[in-house]
Amino acid sequence: MLDILLSQIVAGLVLGGLYVLIAIGLSIIFGLLGIVNFAHGGFFALGAYFAISLYQLAGWPAVILAPLLVGVVGMAAERLLIRQLYDKEPLVSLIVTFALALMIEALLRLAYGGIGQPFSAPFTGIYLWGPVLITKYRLFVFVLTVVVLLALWAFLQFTPFGRILRAGSRDPEMVGLLGIPLPRVLTATFGLGCAIAGIAGVLAAPLWTVTPAMSEGAIMPAFVVVTIGGLGSFAGAVIAGLLIGVVSALTIQFAPSAATTMMYVAMAVILLIRPRGLLGERWERFE
């Protein structure tokens, strides 16, 4: 019993790590641009598909190139479309990014077909520590997730761009008044958020089936994680993501049909107790 429990918790942490990666990008974009990006799941799926296509062309470097390409696509989307939404009411950005999400999915369906694409993990085999069992690839995913998150945290905390991001999430207009070219910052931020989703997409490709619909499996958990963790809170997203991952994995073990429901129930319960999420602060912009 205990060994199953432990193994599920470990599997949950791996899943949760992926949720964190997707949610962090969503949260950064939301914090600075004020936009709930429904298409974020689409960029996650793009990461997986780009990895498949680039792998055939370039081999393993594709794993690096794919997220970069997703970031570029994200920046292009910001320039062409998302930019139009900044001075509009939230309803318009919900509708437009929602339509964009379905358009990305339709494009993927057109280009790759609706059936799942095979993408096998670069290495197979399992590790066994006492009662805990984990595949080598899952362990690799988890380690890489931690590395990416640490790098991102350091980037936000210690670099000039990170400083601008944190400042801009509170008062973007003032950032502009200090001579910082805000339009370029917004483009780069959207691209960064999408690229992180792309990394998650690449990592998830061997674990989940690569289908156009995989975006749907990513966006709702990401919303839940961001809401539970608290808008714009890095630590909140990490805690909430891991929590949701573990909760999902455990319910899969004991009550498989309730797995996804549990996530929403957890969200409703936490919001009842803490209306701004676990680590959410009062944020004038979104009240």
Place this chain on the structure above:
Amino acid sequence: MTRLARHPVTWVFVVLVGLTLLWQAMGAPVTLITEIAIYTLYGAGVNLLVGYTGLVPFGASVFFGCASYATAIAMLRFLDNEIAALVFAVAFSFLLAAVIALIILRRSGLYFSLLTLAFSQIAFEIAFKWTALTGGENGLQGVQRQWLRGDLAFHAFTVVTVSLGIWLLWRVAHAPFGRALQALRDNQLRMASLGYNVFALKFASFVLMGGVIGYAGGLLALLLRGAYADNLGWRHAGDALLMVVLGGVHQVLGPLFGAVAFTILQDRLSAITESWWLIFAPIIILFALLSPEGIVGVAQRLFGRVGWTLVRHSIPARPAIIPPLAGGAIDADPEQPILSVRGLSKQFGTLVTADNIALEVYPFRLHSLIGPNGAGKTTFFNMLSGILAPNAGSITFEERDITRMPMHRRARLGIGRSFQILSVFPNLTVFENIRIAVQARTRSRDFFVDAHGDAGQALRVWSILQAVGLEARGHEQCANLPHGAKRLLEIAITLAIDAKILLLDEPLAGLAEADRQVVGALIRKLADTHAVLLIEHDIDRVLALSDRISVLHQGRLIADGKPEEVAANPEVIAAYLGTGERNVAGIAAAAPVGDEAAELLRVEGLSVGYGGSTVLEGLDLLVREGQAVALLGRNGVGKTTLLRALTGTLRPREGRVVFAGQETTRMASYQINRAGMSLVPEGRRLFPNLSVVENLRIAARPGGISIEQAFELFPRLRTRQRAKAENLSGGERQMVAIARALMVPSRLILLDEPFEGLAPAIVQEVMAALVRLRGRVAMVIVEHHAEAVLPFADHACVLVNGQVAYAGSAATLAADPALQARLLGVGQAEAA
């Protein structure tokens, strides 16, 4: 006849019947039109929340989907006819909506949208996984309609009941309840201040939406003869919302045309290609971006009648003779205070804005509250009216402790207030703005009577409009009024609720002299029959009108008594005029920068405004290299607006700005900053989540001062460098803001009220820093205290009514108190 022809329900009915005939003629299955009818009602239900109440439920599908399951389950298990099943579906949806509303209505904005989506996903998961009840992946099949067996019979039933449903919503929109929702959409805070229970209104509209959508969901189950999880899925969560946006959000017929376009396009496109979203998504995106009012908006532009159609445009006819506003005296003992405050304190972080205030307000007297900017007057009002909770102390109204009472209940007890920042209902007519306030008094809960049908109420509205001179503009939309008229409307709304005590926050600000007299007389008259507590900067008028004056300074009550006593109080004179405390010795030592210096900033014919109002008109201004310019003017005269226009955060309508040899009129604010113009904004605007050093570093560019130099300028900051900006005191924040502006290579620094709300010692420190900067960089210092800046300014500009009324030597202005009094209204000395 024309009334019937223009009635939206006629449109719904005619369009649906017309489509039916067309489909019949083409021999196509009529069920597609049944679906359109169902989606029209679904969309109309969603639009009750989006268009009327101003909430965006992204997952309204939770009601649609659950109701269709409820219907199917009822029909399959315990009900044998479809009418009973529909009734069951509606009742079930009411209940579901009530439960969900209790959980999520406390949140607004995007949180609200995402939470509704989460609930639709919970429903989806349950529908998909609870196979025993819902049939899981396969859904529920085999629902047999007992009475409406044929497609056409069911279609006819659907079209008729959907039309009836639209009619019902149209009635509700015109009833007191529906009218209140529309006011709520425009301004929640104002509604609470009028005595409306905002939560109860939202709750009722959410539950009503649930019921309407529930009926539509029930119809869908009967149409499909089953229920499927599909409609609850992520992809269909926003269907109704997409239709509403496609049709037009603020249009009663938006849901109809949205449903027609959405359903037919989807039907045709999906017949052509599997990737139909590739065509459909761009259509939605284009409509959302280019035509905010959707299909109806496009049609309106073609036919030239642009506007909202959520309710009829008419207002009750203006009576031939409007009776003057009759206000009987309130029932109160003139010897007993109606409102008393004890030990009231409030602090925000380290900033104390109310410090142990004790005050009593008596009825039938005009009691004024004055004090310099940042004294805490509005904070005090916010605590009295219930917007802010005090940290300590108590508030008693008519011998009841109201310290913790919510705002709307205080309003119902008889505490009315006006707002310093305009707080009206921009999308309602002028008449309706007042009527909604009058309606608050009657507390009508009616869902079905025409609110404009109440003749007595309408007459009172006209009387109030006449009292402020707006009776000729009753039919106009509030947003289109000039600024002065909006201010009059603001006061009229406050009068309309017939409160016992009126808290008036700068009711005269932004009014022309003629209107000031009208409103001043009105306030005086009200004070004879009610209790009035007035905040006002027009000191002359306050001294002339008031029975009693209390003076706040830095959150403390420093004087309280008859006007002549207060005006003679030395502490008041010091606080208000700011003289005596500030040591300006040594300032004059630096040589003044005269007219020989090169031009740095030239503003020509600048006109700026917000929405419909004009704040600055044809303004000219010249600043020379290294010059210190005092930009003076009364509150609300447009000083901050000018700075916003100069720094590129507000687009000028006309005129041009030339800075350092290049035109910056249309540049982005970052480009203007890079050209060498920095702003120390009102309220400092530090980044609260960044440390002091980070706040400085973010602005740093080569050519600006270094962090080390910033610490030399403000030694106090060195010890606080690791502290987050949100934990700094007001003075420290101002120092960081000034230092931050210097981190960029600036040739001109704009300072917006740099001394506001600072303790005298800190004022000294900040002023010393500015004096050290003098001559090295040009400065424009916005102030409403001439005395504070004139001693070290080279040049002075005084704004009056959006234009420059004086531009010349600061010394000349400083030496001419009569001129100052005329331009700045600082004539207390004479009045006393």
